[in-house]
Amino acid sequence: MLDGPRFWDDVQALATIGALDPKGIRRLALDTQDNHARLWLAEQGRSLGCQVYFDALGNLFLRREGQDDSLAPLLIGSHMDSQPLAGAHDGALGVLAGLAVLRTLQEQSIEHQRPLEIVSWTNEEGARFAPGASGSSWFAGQREYDDIVAALDDNGVRFGDALQECLMLLEGKGLVYRPAPFVPHAFLELHIEQGPVLEQLGKPVGVVSGIQGVNWYRIEVEGVANHAGTTPRQARRDAFDGAHELVSAMKAGIREQDDDLRFTIGRFSLWPDAVNTIAQRATFTIDLRHPDQQVLDALDSRFHALAEQEWSGCAVSLEATSRVAPVAFSEHLLAVLRESAGSVCARAPELLSGAFHDAIHLAHVCPTAMLFTPCRAGISHHPDEHIERQDAVISARVLAEAALRVLG
Incomplete structure (x- = not known):
């Protein structure tokens, strides 16, 4: 024994x-x-x-x-x-x-x-x-x-x-x-x-x-840095606002899935990371998991389609950093x-x-x-x-x- x-x-x-x-x-x-x-x-x-x-x-x-x-x-x-x-x-x-x-x-x-x-x-x-x-x-x-x-x-x-x-x-x-x-x-x-x-x-x-299965993504939202106090709302291209809107759209698309789905943002950073400056860039990661490959593939297509749009006037780039079936x-x-x-x-x-x-x-x-x-x-x-x-x-x-x- x-x-x-x-x-x-x-x-x-x-x-x-x-x-x-x-x-x-x-x-x-x-x-x-x-x-x-x-x-x-x-x-x-x-x-x-x-x-x-x-x-x-x-x-x-x-x-x-x-x-x-x-x-x-x-x-x-x-x-x-x-x-x-x-x-x-x-x-x-x-x-x-x-x-x-x-x-x-x-x-x-x-x-x-x-x-x-x-x-x-x-x-x-x-x-x-x-x-x-x-x-x-x-x-x-x-x-x-x-x-x-x-x-x-x-x-x-x-x-x-x-x-x-x-x-x-x-x-x-x-x-x-x-x-x-x-x-x-x-x-x-x-x-x-x-x-x-x-x-x-x-x-x-x-x-x-x-x-x-697990899909990992790295996403960048690119805006324009500017003064926090002098830039009117309609003139802003705030990367944080763009990231927030994009994440909301992504999460809206996963609510219809079953309880086996796991969606996690584990890292989130802003640049230039100053208290009185509008964010020029937001970078974050997504960890997406599900036991059905078809579900992962469908959400992958949706995420890429969303990344092709502008959010709060900001451009988005999405990179799939890892895919494990x-x-x-x-x-x-x-x-x-x-x-x-x-x-x-x-x-x-x-x-x-x-x-x-x-x-x-x-x-x-x-x-x-x-x-x-x-x-x-x-x-x-x-x-x-x-x-x-x-x-x-x-x-x-x-x-x-x-x-x-x-x-x-």
Whole structure:
């Protein structure tokens, strides 16, 4: 059986890397703390006799050989990077649960037919370099390497430059460079729910049937800066007014949609950002999510049509910065997860993920499925993010049971 106390010790140990005072963590992709976490994970793998690999995007793999190493490996994992002011479990829990499965197999001398690899994907969050899920999307052939490495953070640091520092660090520690992606036999990911459903149901684990699609947009509204006190209303071309009208028109178009639709403006800025100056430029982002691609496509067309109009005399430019199609997970793996949950605890409910995860990309190259464990009040991306130890251990044991069934 999976060692629950040891698993929880690993959860606490990783939470110290990038820890903030008084609570929370900050491990932005490819920063010093994120790289420290990679080295910590690599050391855990080496201590278990695993070969540790990294690839061209800095994805880190811990490999335990099987009885037939010619077979494609089962891949288990998630990510260790975080939001700027985050909790300790988003992403990290899935990597550490994979490590716990690996530790169980090694310390109990359990043999299995095919190899097992635990993976930590690079830049899932997208908090430093947008869009996120860089490592998994490249691995799955969904994004081009050159596009990923060209991204800049808020300080003008290029993704590719930060990546090279990371790769040099890993190479300097004697890890093995494996540049090309491969096709896994299957991929399993455990993650905190980031929602309230499992807690409300009183369930320690849930089976995830699929993930909503996500469209990201960056919009600029261009007006004319002028004096706030002397410019008459009819003479104004106020970028803020234009942005407000445009957003109102967009939201009017989504009210007819079902409750699965998610529309979020996460960033909004004005320039020249002076209290007594009419805004010349308003820039904002939109995060749009839905499980039906047809709904996303229809709203995409509407947004582009609205952006072709003038609003309060201002011109608009709209850029789609990311598009990730919705996915339904492997029915075979979902059945495995249901059976595994039933052997560890009670029957697990099924949920649809409203957040995107690395699994959304892996589903394009191999059978893929996910488990959720509850988080208190559904809070995530925040220092108050909290999971119960008992729930986490049960979820990790369900993952271990499923892994044994898939490994053969």
